[in-house]
Amino acid sequence: MSPLVYIILVNWNGKNDTLECLSSLQKVSYSNFKILVVDNASHDGSVEAIRTDFPNVELLVNKENLRFAGGNNIGIQYALQNNADYILLLNNDTTVEPNFLSELIIVAGNQNEIGIVGAKIFYYTDNKRIWFAGGTINLKTGITKHRGIRTIDVGQFNNEEEVGYITGCCMLVKREVIDKIGMLDESYFIYGEDADWCLRAKKVGFKLMYAPSSVAYHKVSVSSGGNFSWFKNWNKLKSNLRLLWRYADWYYWFIIPFTFPLGVFTTYIRAKRESKELGM
Numbered sequence: 001m002s003p004l005v006y007i008i009l010v011n012w013n014g015k016n017d018t019l020e021c022l023s024s025l026q027k028v029s030y031s032n033f034k035i036l037v038v039d040n041a042s043h044d045g046s047v048e049a050i051r052t053d054f055p056n057v058e059l060l061v062n063k064e065n066l067r068f069a070g071g072n073n074i075g076i077q078y079a080l081q082n083n084a085d086y087i088l089l090l091n092n093d094t095t096v097e098p099n100f101l102s103e104l105i106i107v108a109g110n111q112n113e114i115g116i117v118g119a120k121i122f123y124y125t126d127n128k129r130i131w132f133a134g135g136t137i138n139l140k141t142g143i144t145k146h147r148g149i150r151t152i153d154v155g156q157f158n159n160e161e162e163v164g165y166i167t168g169c170c171m172l173v174k175r176e177v178i179d180k181i182g183m184l185d186e187s188y189f190i191y192g193e194d195a196d197w198c199l200r201a202k203k204v205g206f207k208l209m210y211a212p213s214s215v216a217y218h219k220v221s222v223s224s225g226g227n228f229s230w231f232k233n234w235n236k237l238k239s240n241l242r243l244l245w246r247y248a249d250w251y252y253w254f255i256i257p258f259t260f261p262l263g264v265f266t267t268y269i270r271a272k273r274e275s276k277e278l279g280m
Helices: 015-025 046-053 067-081 100-108 175-181 193-203 230-247 250-254 256-278
Strands: 005-011 033-040 058-062 086-090 094-096 114-123 126-132 135-138 143-146 170-174 207-218
Touching (some): 005 100, 015 033, 015 094, 086 100, 086 175, 100 114, 100 170, 114 193, 126 207, 143 230, 170 175, 170 193, 170 207, 193 207, 250 256
Parallel strands (some): 005 033, 005 086, 114 207
Antiparallel strands (some): 114 170, 135 143
């Protein structure tokens, strides 16, 4: 029998996005998966709509907004208690190709050391333009980078390979990883939890793999106000600093006061310029 996968979506007042994501998941071709929605105290009718439109979807309702890490941890704990072999974290503002889960599972099963696998993710509004094709984490600058972001896909990231970072937007995690490193760190207010999880997994010997044959589409920063909102960028800045403080080697701190602000500034300016040129 195929391994049991629990697909976990965290919802916070994202009714329409979540319903579209759930519709997309109904077409998934993998034979053994369950869908769990964790609602973070929404007040937009999400819970009622999910129960009405998708009665077979499992639903947990929190009394308060536990944000990304807390909401997912509630779901992860539930899934593990119900014998999940894999956990798939999936943003509620995504849609997926029918074979996306099968392809992730194939890659995850290639080696025992593979612990986390991520998909190729395109912009929802431009399904040929890459948002994520594997990632890197630079502990000298604190910058977590998406390979290929905002570029047109012409096959340049079609190789299955080990990478330094998998985004929590679409992240397949083996049960054994969670048994060894624990849950997502809820001390990150928002952003950085996935990068922290990846670094912890690597530290105990797991590989992070990019699976280009698994494809998803992302609406990008819907819950945080958009790509260049003050809320998003301020919280990313704080999370990057926390990540550096926790994982950067001590000797990097001789240069981090210079490289970190420069890296943040140049990344922000480049992203804003490219987005403007592309009309995004």
